[in-house]
Amino acid sequence: MVYRAIGVGGGVVLWYLIAFTFPENLLPYPQQVISAAVDLFRTDRVLFHVGATLRRTVLAFGGSFLIGGAVGVLMGTSSIGRRFLIPHVLIWFSVPAVAAAAMTTLMFGYGELAILASTVVITFPYIAVNVWKGVESIDSELVEMSSSYGVSTKRTLLRVIVRDTAPSLFSASRFGLAISWKIVTVAEMFAADNGVGQKIIGTYELFRFEQTWAWAFIFMFIILLLEYCLFKPLERRVFDYRQDADFTQLGGGR
16 A cells, blocks of 8 residues: 555656646646546536446447457467467557547448447457466366366356456456547547547647546546456455465465
């Protein structure tokens, strides 16, 4: 906790130093951004726009996880699938987010589908790679032993496969969610008339830089809440068995 506080404090100090070197109002100081964020809640429909972006983020993340998870499992279980899919994953890794947003807007027009499509095609490779490595790390001997002792498929899936791949699944979820909201906000600049991305580009074009940073700050704060109020508690619950294990009984420990 102490080191985390030091890290946050160092980030704030660095923010002040960088803002000091920029022209006035181009990069506002932290207190100016917070004040602008509070003002936005009074004058703009913050919850409406944040809700629209969150909805798109969750939908796009869900689609990315389904596609990336399937691709990752296939790459981890089949050498033919791995050789076939690696070039596709690498290609989408290299596509810039702005290019994907522009391309899907041209393909699907102005609206939700363009936003979701651009987010999915950029996000799924990150999830696929994490799931792929997680599947590769499964202890095949445990799976074979479970089969030999007649353990049900459901129990093997929950107790062996999911447990072995859980760290990779959490990494994939974190990467996927973080990347999804970034791509959604970029795509909203091209293909939406609401949402955080549209408000960011709108305030930027009007040279209201404090509001631009305020919108970004609000959404980043919400993402941090999701991390510490959702992912962290869930992670502790899933990996609680590791803390309960008595490792002193292994290797003749005293």
